Amino acid sequence: MTPRFEPGDRVRVLPEDKQGHVRTPGYIRGKTGRVESVLGEFRNPETLAYGDSGLPERPLYKVSFRQADLWEGYPGPADDELCADIYEHWLEPTPEETA
Amino acid sequence: MKGIHDLGGSPGGPIEKSQHEIEDWERLADAVTIVLDKKGVKTTDEHRRAIESLDPDLYGRLGYYERWIAATETLLVEKGILTREEIDARTRELGESWGEG
């Protein structure tokens, strides 16, 4: 599976409320971040959790977020960031930002 | 609605920094869980799912390895490897043999 995203891409985490075993934490859903690196391809934990093979493997990305974008009134400097490791099917490209 | 385990950003208090001495039964819980994983009887993902499926109140009350034991039992029963009845029976026997009732 060719990775859909590459380092530097701005991506949004799907704002879905998915049931079952999910490794995308609630606090980043719907948030926009930046792809830091492609970590490789891994089996899907959401189906592995129910005894399925988890195949096909899919790309996993390290995505960074500005803390100020994640938390209203974040009590720290503007440069503070957070990274989470997110599977490709939870990410979508952000629309082109207009000037 | 967030899963009970999805704690990032939830309200929380001061961090308890004390370390409890790990007990033998906790070492056992740790080892049995990992051995079952290494033998392909269950996966880490199934283990996490079983923990996340615990009654929310129970999740909040149990200690770390108590959750592991509950999850391991859930999976072993789900996979038809053991039954709750035989676990109950053996647990009772062990309790009785130590005079714990």
Next chain:
Amino acid sequence: MSETHHTHDGVKPGRESGRYARRIRAIEALLVEKGVLTNEDVRSQIEYMEARSPANGARLVARAWVDPEFKARLLSDTKAAARELGIDASGPVEFVVVENTPSVHNLIVCTLCSCYPRAILGRPPDWYKSFNYRSRAVKEPRAVMREFGFEPPENVEVLVHDSTADMRYMVLPMRPPGTQEMGEEELAELVTRDSLIGVSVPRRAGS
């Protein structure tokens, strides 16, 4: 679970721990009888975990501090670098070492459970697995670090890593000043477990 401050850390054994202790012993006995695993499997796994501790991480860090080429290998292929020092971290889990610099300080957490580089460092401390750490480390990392007696300057970026998937993280702290004359063994003694997680930094020379 109600959204209030936790009175129980979510880790320590509770009042019914005796019942759980008997239950896991019953489960083990039954599994052995049914040939699912052996007593030796269990004993060997317990031994494997007991052999792992933060001292492994301290040795990796100390070597990285004195040997820039080893440091590069530690950052690019942690398992192979660990193997060079006789640390067996083989298995399906991937490791990532993140480096502290004068401009970035890293903090590791697993909000969803308690993922930790166990094959290198052994079991995580109780506080790392606690509800309060898992809740607050992502949202207010500087306040959390303050509780551990550490406060990075405002001009240093704090970067939190939430171990949500297949990677396990360890921090490579900065070498403390005034340690140029120290050998590897002495340097390793400065590296605390807490500095490998990122809630604080290594001890200072002469402390």
